[in-house]
Amino acid sequence: xxxxxxxxATEVEADSRSRVERLGFGPGLATILVGDNPASRMYVKIKxxxxxxVGICSVNVNLPEDADETVIxxxxxxxxxxEDVNGxxxxxxxxxxxxxxxxxxxxxxxxxxxxxxxxxxxxxxxGAERLVPCxxxxxxxxxxxxxxxxxxxxVVIVGHxxxxxxxxxxxxxxxxxxxxxxxxxxxxxxxxxRRAEVLVVAAGVAGLIKKNMVREGAYVFDVGINKxxxxxxxxxxxxxxxxxxxxxxxxxxGVGPLxxxxxxxxxxxxxxxxxxxxxxxxxxxx
Amino acid sequence: xxxxxxxxATEVEADSRSRVERLGFGPGLATILVGDNPASRMYVKIKxxxxxxVGICSVNVNLPEDADETVIxxxxxxxxxxEDVNGxxxxxxxxxxxxxxxxxxxxxxxxxxxxxxxxxxxxxxxGAERLVPCxxxxxxxxxxxxxxxxxxxxVVIVGHxxxxxxxxxxxxxxxxxxxxxxxxxxxxxxxxxRRAEVLVVAAGVAGLIKKNMVREGAYVFDVGINKxxxxxxxxxxxxxxxxxxxxxxxxxxGVGPLxxxxxxxxxxxxxxxxxxxxxxxxxxxx
Numbered sequence: 001x002x003x004x005x006x007x008x009a010t011e012v013e014a015d016s017r018s019r020v021e022r023l024g025f026g027p028g029l030a031t032i033l034v035g036d037n038p039a040s041r042m043y044v045k046i047k048x049x050x051x052x053x054v055g056i057c058s059v060n061v062n063l064p065e066d067a068d069e070t071v072i073x074x075x076x077x078x079x080x081x082x083e084d085v086n087g088x089x090x091x092x093x094x095x096x097x098x099x100x101x102x103x104x105x106x107x108x109x110x111x112x113x114x115x116x117x118x119x120x121x122x123x124x125x126x127g128a129e130r131l132v133p134c135x136x137x138x139x140x141x142x143x144x145x146x147x148x149x150x151x152x153x154x155v156v157i158v159g160h161x162x163x164x165x166x167x168x169x170x171x172x173x174x175x176x177x178x179x180x181x182x183x184x185x186x187x188x189x190x191x192x193x194r195r196a197e198v199l200v201v202a203a204g205v206a207g208l209i210k211k212n213m214v215r216e217g218a219y220v221f222d223v224g225i226n227k228x229x230x231x232x233x234x235x236x237x238x239x240x241x242x243x244x245x246x247x248x249x250x251x252x253x254g255v256g257p258l259x260x261x262x263x264x265x266x267x268x269x270x271x272x273x274x275x276x277x278x279x280x281x282x283x284x285x286x
Numbered sequence: 287x288x289x290x291x292x293x294x295a296t297e298v299e300a301d302s303r304s305r306v307e308r309l310g311f312g313p314g315l316a317t318i319l320v321g322d323n324p325a326s327r328m329y330v331k332i333k334x335x336x337x338x339x340v341g342i343c344s345v346n347v348n349l350p351e352d353a354d355e356t357v358i359x360x361x362x363x364x365x366x367x368x369e370d371v372n373g374x375x376x377x378x379x380x381x382x383x384x385x386x387x388x389x390x391x392x393x394x395x396x397x398x399x400x401x402x403x404x405x406x407x408x409x410x411x412x413g414a415e416r417l418v419p420c421x422x423x424x425x426x427x428x429x430x431x432x433x434x435x436x437x438x439x440x441v442v443i444v445g446h447x448x449x450x451x452x453x454x455x456x457x458x459x460x461x462x463x464x465x466x467x468x469x470x471x472x473x474x475x476x477x478x479x480r481r482a483e484v485l486v487v488a489a490g491v492a493g494l495i496k497k498n499m500v501r502e503g504a505y506v507f508d509v510g511i512n513k514x515x516x517x518x519x520x521x522x523x524x525x526x527x528x529x530x531x532x533x534x535x536x537x538x539x540g541v542g543p544l545x546x547x548x549x550x551x552x553x554x555x556x557x558x559x560x561x562x563x564x565x566x567x568x569x570x571x572x
Contacts, residue, residue, distance in 0.1 A: 179467045
């Protein structure tokens with residue numbers, strides 16, 4: 001079975017749209033794009049289009065290629081204080097190898113819809129998830145929709161990045177899955193991946209996972225986006241792995257759309273939480 | 287080989303003592319004990335004695351059994367603002383099943399020497415470790431002293447608590463170990479533990495790990511503290527496992543002293559960082 005991330009994302013979007021209607025106003029999502037890396041520009045464009053579909057108002061901030069940290073921090077500060085902005089997203093990577101960690105920490109935690117603020121990462125690790133990274137959340141959402149019970153399930157994650165591998169491992173543990181994390185330093189990768197009932201691959205190596213590395217009946221999530229001879233492919237050999245797995249996400253059309261749909265639903269989450277906080281404060285005033 | 291946690295802790299303490307001398311003042315560690323649970327009282331006493339050995343000034347705060355959250359939060363606030371207090375530790379568990387998460391978040395992150403503040407947990411997960419939980423840090427310190435290269439090493443952790451399992455998993459990944467986390471919901475525990483080159487057991491089940499579950503030449507860390515017929519034992523069958531393992535920590539005298547020594551060294555870390563911040567501010571004033 002092909003795990004149709006796009007179809008699932010459409011369902012999540014429909015849900016977000018009805019939540020926006022109930023909210024009574026269009027939540028605001030600010031995107032900050034520094035420079036004009038074509039891939040980054042495309043990702044921001046995809047997110048804006050998705051916002052439109054759901055009724056989220058996107059606020060587009062473009063900073064020049066040579067914007068320094070101070071300018072980025074000032075931009076974030078001003079967005080933090082804007083009442084019409086409920087979520088803030090800093091498109092990565094920053095140009096010139098600028099370290100984004102200070103900028104990411106500057107985003108108000110309650111507007112951190114990408115889930116990269118250390119405070120939100122900490123709540124995640126402690127099992128009190130608030131806003132969390134969107135790709136891990138999308139994968140868990142897909143597993144729920146597939147009816148996979150994660151308790152005790154053998155989950156193997158390939159890749160230990162801050163964006164996917166590590167937060168996903170913690171989220172899987174929060175759901176009582178048995179979790180193995182492998183990466184470029186792992187000695188015998190196949191030995192581990194073959195035990196996976198759920199296999200998530202976020203290594204950034206085209207065709208890394210072959211049929212003989214996948215357990216029969218596994219669910220395989222391919223987070224990789226690699227350009228090979230002008231074609232975009234994942235980290236998994238899709239056609240052959242599809243023959244042994246219970247389900248595989250295609251690239252494109254798998255984890256990507258799921259990730260974007262989580263960004264939208266978390267923007268609605270953020271707007272709902274901020275409205276609640278606002279109402280509590282109003283109540284106290286009376 | 288018996289991994290002598292006590293001897294290692296003594297070395298770490300000696301190092302902390304020289305750092306205190308270089309600092310020129312005795313850092314202050316405040317302990318908050320709510321109620322009078324005998325085990326908690328004993329742990330606080332052990333920590334105070336260790337402080338004495340190293341030249342750390344312990345500040346002892348005892349709150350009555352029926353102290354509510356507000357009282358605890360006020361206590362923390364006042365310790366946060368005291369300049370002679372560099373580290374704050376809230377002894378857990380709180381009586382009456384009181385949830386400590388709000389209190390833990392109230393401790394100033396730069397004084398959070400137990401490493402449980404969500405901000406510090408988040409820095410940990412993102413690989414930018416600051417103050418971190420003491421038991422995981424003690425285990426990693428011991429492995430360094432044993433000369434174990436963690437890169438690519440097969441690490442298996444049994445237990446997925448916020449205090450040991452989850453933060454240790456993230457810290458091992460930060461060091462490029464290959465990490466498996468098992469727990470009470472894991473189906474075939476032995477199948478996993480048998481692959482471990484480093485096995486850390488924090489399950490709280492006396493004698494859970496038997497000889498046939500341990501790989502030859504593994505390093506085994508026993509975090510368990512269980513009372514069986516008035517004797518304190520770990521989660522590992524010590525005598526038999528010692529025959530196959532390269533090293534095993536005894537209980538008591540293994541992970542416990544290492545944990546306390548990390549608390550002290552992190553208190554010195556905190557004092558150093560606070561002094562640096564203070565000096566930077568003074569510089570700016572001029």
